[in-house]
């Protein structure tokens with residue numbers, strides 16, 4: 001479908017040396033993103049949402065990804081058309097189609113071209129169906145992609161308060177989403193930014209920050225590089241894992257220790273902006289529960305600890321290559337100011353580590369979700385097939 005573009009990509013890839021990503025500072029290629037607690041029915045069931053997503057992620061091939069209705073999402077304002085209509089799109093590293101129309105209707109302009117192709121993505125707890133268009137897409141202030149392939153939903157379920165998704169996962173996740181062209185992939189916004197010469201490397205830097213409010217512009221997405229103002233220390237990279245199905249996403253190998261106790265021996269899992277909690281394979285989750293002494297809270301499905309247990313919490317260490325990313329005790333709890341949005345009590349302390357729902361050894365044994373990414377800057381580097389992390393000024397924050 002895009003032979004010229006893919007040839008160009010191949011040539012440019014062949015010429016590029018695996019250098020460090022470009023550092024982007026005060027660049028037009030950054031856009032703010034906001035964390036939204038979306039609670040159409042008053043409270044959210046975080047665990048149900050995240051476990052449904054995890055099950056869907058592990059089930060590559062039968063259904064594609066999910067993303068949320070009653071959930072916590074990082075949302076970017078993305079312009080489509082010329083003049084542009086602005087849509088609020090979930091920023092999802094775990095899926096790769098970009099689409100609009102769930103809430104705000106698609107406004108066609110002179111740049112809107114229907115391909116006539118039906119498109120469907122099943123997200124486990126939601127879905128959309130519609131028609132694939134190409135249109136001008138504007139990210140941030142003035143970063144414009146021409147002829148970006150986007151889905152325009154005619155029907156969608158499971159998306160309240162947002163207009164769709166900007167998918168920044170691997171290209172292969174788009175395969176099978178065009179109903180009549182099951183082997184065709186759809187270049188993502190990152191792919192097109194690169195082939196149109198707007199960025200020189202297919203790299204996306206993600207900055208999330210902890211927040212205690214239901215709507216906060218506490219994130220930043222950087223295309224084509226990283227933003228050194230958003231992290232401290234050095235960025236360290238780890239190669240994408242070869243273990244399936246984690247290899248289908250932004251998958252890496254890591255081990256996890258609680259204090260000095262091994263919770264999960266080195267294994268493959270994923271880094272995902274569309275999952276809120278940190279999910280661990282059930283055997284690792286059980287070890288974490290006994291190490292912390294936490295009890296299961298039946299109302300929220302989350303683990304909870306007493307103040308005494310909280311004061312005694314140790315770091316939860318994510319060991320990636322030769323680096324350790326220590327999630328502090330405060331980083332392991334849900335922001336207490338938001339307890340009631342979980343249907344929880346203000347007098348409890350809930351943990352953000354939970355159960356993936358399946359045992360380890362199945363090729364996707366952990367998900368480092370938003371609550372991890374709010375403490376560590378992350379880099380999704382397609383060009384060099386790697387993921388990077390760095391500490392931030394929020395790594396040791398005590399705001400939760």
Ligand SMILES: *[C@@H]1O[C@H](CO)[C@@H](O)[C@H](O)[C@H]1NC(C)=O
Pocket residue numbers: 239240241242243253266267268
């Ligand atoms: C990750 O772990 C798997 C399984 O232990 C191993 O085969 C692989 O070499 C490791 N590294 C990468 C980059 O996949």
